[in-house]
Amino acid sequence: AQSVTQLDSQVPVFEEAPVELRCNYSSSVSVYLFWYVQYPNQGLQLLLKYLSGSTLVKGINGFEAEFNKSQTSFHLRKPSVHISDTAEYFCAVSDGVSNYQLIWGAGTKLIIKP
Amino acid sequence: DAGVTQSPTHLIKTRGQQVTLRCSPKSGHDTVSWYQQALGQGPQFIFQYYEEEERQRGNFPDRFSGHQFPNYSSELNVNALLLGDSALYLCASSLRQGGNQPQHFGDGTRLSIL
Known part of the structure; x- marks a missing residue:
């Protein structure tokens, strides 16, 4: 069964x-990958998705992610956080x-220090 | 353009009671999924409805049931509530079924079991 870490x-x-949030998934023949953000007391908002094609995916709010099939990873990055x-x-x-x-990961809390 | 709306926003119940949560999908969407998000965890898939039928179900007992109406809105029913059912219940809508369809989330219903 698929799992996400x-x-x-x-x-x-x-x-x-800059920041990088790491995500690894268990191997599968084909996968679709998503990053969502959840602000306090709100639902989930789609940041970006990988369905096929270019392995570098750009999303909203300046975020991007890179699909790496060999490492089964889909890490999220932003060059300058606010x-x-x-x-x-x-x-x-x-x-x-x-x-x-x-299938969801357990989440990563991003804490911005002033 | 109305997004996904859920009601009520908060609910307090006691063990053994029954609860119904409601969801209206984003305009133009025909598929509704329900998720349970316990505190500090990622969402867990409960089930998905399309064309008024349950199409796929996660690892949840039969106490969890649902319905989709002709206008695509949906209800989640939980019977014989347990303390462990306390969680944020999220509804998500998408256009058509499929694991490659991005899902749009409501702000959730916070269910507390006493």
Whole structure:
């Protein structure tokens, strides 16, 4: 069965510094990969998705992620974070078109230090 | 353009009771998925509805049931509530089924069991 590992439960970074949030998934023939953000007391908002094609995916709010099939990773990056990026970030994977459920990581809290 | 709306926002119940949560999908979407998010964890897939039928189900007992109406809105019913059912319940909608379809989330219903 598919599983998703987010290696860091919390990542503290200074404002305007770069950040990388790590996500690894268990191997599968084909996967669809997503990053979502959850602000306090809110639902989840899609940041970006990888379905096929270019392995570098750009999303909203200046975030990007790189799909690495050999390392089964989909790490999220931002070159310069802002205090408004404080939130919890979730990586999610789907096994394919006919498997409807998303498998989620446990989340990474991004803490921006002023 | 109305997004996904869920009601109520908060609910307090006691063990053994039954609860119904409601969801209206984003305009133009026809597929609704339900997730349970316990505190400090990622969402867990409960089930997905498309064309008024349950299409896929996660690892949840039969106490969890649902319904989709002709207007695509959906209900989640939970019977015989347990303390462990306390969680944020998230509804997500998408256009068509498929693991490659990005899902749009509501802000959730916070269910507390006393």
